[in-house]
Amino acid sequence: xxxxxxxxxxxxxxxxxxxxxxxxxxxxxxxxxxxxxxxxxxxxxxxxxxxxxxxxxxxxxxxxxxxxxxxxxxxxxxxxxxxxxxxxxxxxxxxxxxxxxxxxxxxxxxxxxxxxxxxxxxxxxxxxxxxxxxxxxxxxxxxxxxxxxxxxxxxxxxxxxxxxxxxxxxxxxxxxxxxxxxxxxxxxxxxxxxxxxxxxxxxxxxxxxxxxxxxxxxxxxxxxxxxxxxxxxxxxxxxxxxxxxxxxxxxxxxxxxxxxxxxxxxxxxxxxxxxxxxxxxxxxxxxxxxxxxxxxxxxx
Numbered sequence: 001x002x003x004x005x006x007x008x009x010x011x012x013x014x015x016x017x018x019x020x021x022x023x024x025x026x027x028x029x030x031x032x033x034x035x036x037x038x039x040x041x042x043x044x045x046x047x048x049x050x051x052x053x054x055x056x057x058x059x060x061x062x063x064x065x066x067x068x069x070x071x072x073x074x075x076x077x078x079x080x081x082x083x084x085x086x087x088x089x090x091x092x093x094x095x096x097x098x099x100x101x102x103x104x105x106x107x108x109x110x111x112x113x114x115x116x117x118x119x120x121x122x123x124x125x126x127x128x129x130x131x132x133x134x135x136x137x138x139x140x141x142x143x144x145x146x147x148x149x150x151x152x153x154x155x156x157x158x159x160x161x162x163x164x165x166x167x168x169x170x171x172x173x174x175x176x177x178x179x180x181x182x183x184x185x186x187x188x189x190x191x192x193x194x195x196x197x198x199x200x201x202x203x204x205x206x207x208x209x210x211x212x213x214x215x216x217x218x219x220x221x222x223x224x225x226x227x228x229x230x231x232x233x234x235x236x237x238x239x240x241x242x243x244x245x246x247x248x249x250x251x252x253x254x255x256x257x258x259x260x261x262x263x264x265x266x267x268x269x270x271x272x273x274x275x276x277x278x279x280x281x282x283x284x285x286x287x288x289x290x291x292x293x294x295x296x297x298x299x300x
Contacts, residue, residue, distance in 0.1 A: 029165035030110030031154035034073025
């Protein structure tokens with residue numbers, strides 16, 4: 001009698017996803033750093049599939065600022081991502097350089113560098129209903145420093161943008177110290193995003209955006225969003241993510257330097273009947289010089 005064992009290595013998109021990606025591009029694309037033309041801060045909390053145990057929870061903090069030379073900008077991203085017992089803490093610095101294309105269009109080129117701290121205690125997982133332990137599923141994957149870097153480009157004007165980025169170029173594999181069980185924890189992602197702003201009337205603007213993500217061995221993921229801006233103060237819109245969810249987005253703009261946004265997703269896959277949706281809250285704040293009498297509106 002012959003026993004045939006087939007082992008297949010599968011890949012998936014493992015970086016955190018965001019519904020409000022059109023206002024949160026720096027964590028993916030370092031070239032977005034400096035586009036605010038001010039010192040700015042962003043904080044975001046995302047709880048995915050509320051009502052289920054061990055579902056993804058993501059906490060993100062970013063900051064960016066142009067330097068004395070306005071062509072140069074620096075940024076910082078801190079991301080805490082937890083899925084079940086798997087924990088990641090990512091800290092990355094961003095650098096971007098501005099190239100003037102013409103009076104209306106700019107191009108920024110960016111570089112991202114930092115590290116990931118990863119932990120996954122395999123022995124705490126309950127694999128069988130009777131609570132028995134699998135001897136091949138023991139130990140802990142505990143990597144405190146895993147360096148990586150990424151690149152990006154961002155072409156933009158006041159009314160449109162196109163960006164491309166590879167947030168992590170090095171593909172890291174994390175292995176525990178018990179039986180060499182490994183996790184391909186950092187795959188190379190390719191991200192293309194774009195957006196346009198159309199004037200429908202004096203007090204109403206329409207902004208369609210899109211985000212396409214590709215990973216080796218995984219299907220393309222496409223986010224499509226349509227937002228409307230009312231009187232330069234209130235964004236409202238809807239989104240669709242292929243094969244995953246649809247949702248709604250709202251953002252309030254206070255004096256053009258404080259923004260508070262909220263998004264909710266509803267699943268369209270087989271998990272939809274077991275959870276209460278995904279919730280995302282984002283706050284951004286920009287510090288501008290007092291001498292700036294007029295601040296041009298920022299649409300992305």
